[in-house]
Amino acid sequence: MAITFKEVEYTYSPDTPFAYHALKGINLNIPKGSFTALIGHTGSGKSTLIQHINGLLIPTQGEVCIDDYIITPNNKQKLKPLRKKAGLVFQFPEYQLFEETIEKDIIFGPMNFGVDEETAKKIAREMLVKVGLDESYLERSPFELSGGQKRRVAIAGILAMEPDILVLDEPTAGLDPQGTKEMMHLFKDFQQTGKSVIMVTHDMNQVLEYCDHAIVMNHGKIEKNCSVTELFNETEYLESLSIDLPIITSFIHQLNQQGFNLPVSIRSVDELIEAIGGELHE
Template structure:
């Protein structure tokens, strides 16, 4: 099922001197099983938007549809608890959410909270830990003994343990080294290939080009554009006006084309680009 926003408004601290409208009349349809990036300047409303998908925030007005769930301003959190299983949210620096004395206890907390037996939850913990690149020897360790990157993996494993249909990621690679970043993004792509919907907030346009299908551009609390990755990156002047850099490969292709080449701007990896340049030169 797609995720649909209908005229969503969100006002923080409404009816106070500190009132701030973060979302303004948002209409948006995120396709089922897509890998969708949400981009925009800091303060554009990206994080506020995604926290509505699993009802961590309720709209001030409007309606969100997530499968059989309808989220409005008047809903009670208890009614929406099952939605948290369907839509898992990984915050920026999710390792700060680790709290149990062992990694196994941390991972099984979510499934058991939704009624899974301890025995079954432990099997799930072992499985998802392998998915994020850690072996079973980590289950008995304290999460506080791990490196920052390993903590990130454990925190993500805790979300995957609930087997969400929708995985929402808010800058999930922030602070990771290049190898850790590539491993995390490859993991998210594999999860998407298994039929899960992935929603990614990121400032790294290289990730958007390489992994995503569609892009939502937010600006001043509004969805300003929603299109394919290729179409969004064609409008370099628009992105530059928002302070958003083009992916390195796309920027290079556009510069080549400005000097007489005719290379497909949707190319998203170096090998394809080398072949395309070779074809132009030899052609």
Template structure:
């Protein structure tokens, strides 16, 4: 399901004295089936952008196309349920959204809200709890008796249970340890490989380098760059103006450049860096 922003501007408090632009004439295509990262400094407009994808926000001007659906300033809040089933959103610290007395009921809530039978919702809960790395014994537990990392996984399972075509992730691994972060990110990459469209908001440039197919850079509500991760992280204008930070592998490559190594483009993943070093040491 392709998602297209066409000259989208969003103004907060548009008619009031404190009006401010959250998005400023943004045109962007999020391609079907890809893993797209949305990056930028805090307050740049990333969250404002993705909240237009399931019409939590609507454009002040311009349009957003989500598949065959068109969202504009006149779109009614009625009849949005089908869109919100197609587009699942994992907010930052999603465990704060847990509210049911058992894990199973929490995961079942979304499917039932979108029209599934109780049996279908139970089956989905059993499948999703395993997908996020927990066994079925957790279904009978209270979500509030779990660790923070386990609560995060349950909250993600609740979003996945409705089988959305597009999954929006707003800093989904914030506060997790490195192992937990990799497990969650690997899971989302696996979902993308199985046909889901993934949209990731993150400040973690290593996650962008390791998982994203496409990167959009937002600054002061404007789209200032869009392209492949390797091209974005080798964009000197973005780097010298502090609009982007580098993944650790690229930072290390810059230091190696001062020691006699030469890179036509900075390698952005550990595998790429290792290959480059090996080739140069072997004189290839």
């Protein structure tokens, strides 16, 4: 599903002393099947933008198009089908977990969209295993879990609805390095089935390794909309926003300053070693 924003504005608490202009003239196209990183400092508008993708927020002005769904201030259509197609995992999983058991939490979404209980329970078991938790968790309360486990359950609940778009707000916060790697591989596998992933993150190493498309927001506006390779070639721009380069990319820039001619498109240590070897043998 293609995602398009046309002159989108969003203001929190309009016409009050607390009004806050969060999105300003957003024009954006996110191609179907891409793995897009949404980058920017805290308060830049990232979380506000992604909540427009499944209609949790309605633009104050402008138009959001998700495939055949068109959302404007005066034309909101029926948003329930859209929320099945575009699944949003919040930064804080507590916002999504509400049932007394994990099984009930995961089956809520599928059953809300017409799946029978037996099938929904089968899906819940499959999704729980997919996010790295075994079936013994099904009867546990989600509120007894660690932060990382709650995040896994929240992700399982969204995947259970079989969305076409997966929207993730800092999805690996609270996970250890191994858990982070497992979840990122899961998201990449999801994307490689032809579906779209949009991920808010501050981890530029994840952006380099998994994403192909990058959007940079600043003060409610889109400043960059480009490939990941293009983004990490602009070191001075990223420094101006206090955004660190990925470790590999930073090392490549240092080597190139010493006379190497390595491409910044390199994404892994193995690729880097091979490229350095090629340079040394020329």
